[in-house]
Amino acid sequence: MNAPLAPALALFSHLPPAERFHVHARAFSAPLEAVAARVPPGGAVADVGCGHGLLTALLALGDSRRMVHGVDPDPRKVEWARKGPGLLPHVKVEEGGVDSLAQRLPGHFDAVAVCDVLYLLPVERWADFLRAARRLLRPGGRLLLKEAEGDGSWKHRKCLAQEWVMVTLLGRTKAGGDLVLQSRETVLGVLRDTGFLPRETVALGAGYSTPHILYVADSAP
Structure with a gap:
């Protein structure tokens, strides 16, 4: 079953205008x-x-x-998420990252979703990030990895320009890498x-x- 977008957005209706616009x-x-x-x-x-938690x-x-x-590592976004979907009884939102979560809850999850995170990290950190994500999963658990594809298209170039504005100019998103999209x-190859x-x-x-692309992968037994 998939939730309609409107009820999800309604959870953020009480946020300040700037945060609501971002969501x-x-x-x-x-x-x-x-x-x-x-x-x-x-x-x-x-x-x-998770960011604001949409x-x-x-x-x-x-x-x-x-x-x-x-x-999410951004305490400001975590606070907004707690005031939105975090109020639902079957949701928990906390500040942190994949490593801290994997240390506390190894093998706890049936599925892990990661959306638009890897490209914010140095490429050399991707493998460690994905290994930590795998530690979160039970054997055979499901990873859903959504990224922007590095295909050299105008969408590719527009995405990088947009993220430069969000990360460097406005500081709305935290990044630790060079904003490079991969094929x-x-x-x-990194997943395997x-x-x-x-x-x-x-x-x-x-x-x-x-150029959104979703990778669906299972944790090897």
């Missing part, structure tokens, strides 16, 4: 509904890099049997090298000005 912009610029639709039903799901909201409203755990072959079995690669850029 709405995220809703209509990224295919988060398509990501949520591919998360297995029920179980425990981690939303790593995907967390979609996951929680889409299936009341799910326990959704959002984590799907590169991402699939870190113990994942890719199941599906879904291009989700149609209708968007960003």
